[in-house]
Amino acid sequence: MIPLAASATTVLPTESTQQALGYPSLFLLVLIGALVPVVPTGALVSSAAVVAVHQTAPLSLVMVFGTASLAAFLGDAALYWLGRRGLKSKNGSRWLEAIRARAPEDRLAQAQEKLAEHGVAVLVLSRLVPAGRIPVMLACLLAKWPLRRFSRGNLPACLAWAVTYQLIGILGGSLFREPWEGVVAAVALTVLLGAAPSAWRRLRRASPAHRPN
Template identity: 30%
Template sequence: MPSFLEGLPFRWLVLALFVPVFCRAQATYWVARGAVAGASRSRWGRWLDSAAVRRGSALLDRWGLPVVTLSFLTVGLQTIMNAAAGIARVPWWRYTLAMVPGCVAWAFVYATVGIALFWAVLAAFAGSPWGVVALVALVVAVGAVVWSVRRRRRVASGSGP
């Protein structure tokens, strides 16, 4: 855990984690909401029309705002769901009512096991030169898989290589 968070009472640790995730979620919502009008004329237009955003919007359409709350318990879905709520122009107060419990859950998870697990894995890998090599190899492998999957999807959709 970062040294500035060590030694904080649990409630202050949860609050210290809640504030940034709350601000990030609100910023994502407002950027997406504001970008919808002029997106087609900017570089963000392609992202707003991406498959990931379409899937997020479909989840929001199908399951409603509880998906926003639950997205905070996943990795990689939070930003998409917050943006999807902004794109769908969900009223701010309804979005915030769904978002706050998710932020609280995220803060509790990271205050208890999330950050500790992250730092434990990092320390285990970085404890030796071979651990650093393994960590770098893991990052490169994940990057290669992500790149390969995206490339295959582009080729399959006919967008080219």
């Protein structure tokens, strides 16, 4: 008869196996999310951090941070490079059009103004503000920043972004005993943070003080 502990080991994936599968998946999803801004990458990083908190491996959180920030940086660099190719092409490109479609005129004008005033520092804030990354990226494209200059500013932006959402996951993982409870809390918080700016803009537009006479 096989001991219960031995049978559980053969059925359930080990922690090292989960990590071997989890980090490449996190990298791929964050990379895709940077290229196609519909994947909730912040929630992914927070969820991965929750799981890392409940694991015994001491380097789990470091691996989550490194994987997420590298994937975000490479995804942004690839999208920016594709956007620059679209600007140089007479017919544009679908990538450039996708960037334009996600950068409303008012947000783009604000990003261009901030970029002219503060330069590279705006890139760091753009990744921390929900829906702020694409307008600032388009502003950099229209300002004809080379990829190297954009990357120099985008690197600390990706590091700060990964730290911020990882801290949300660490908080969720520390408050709850079960990992799934922490994941639910972290995802709910990231969704709330992402929806707050757009909800605030709608409230301002609906207020009598901002209605046209």
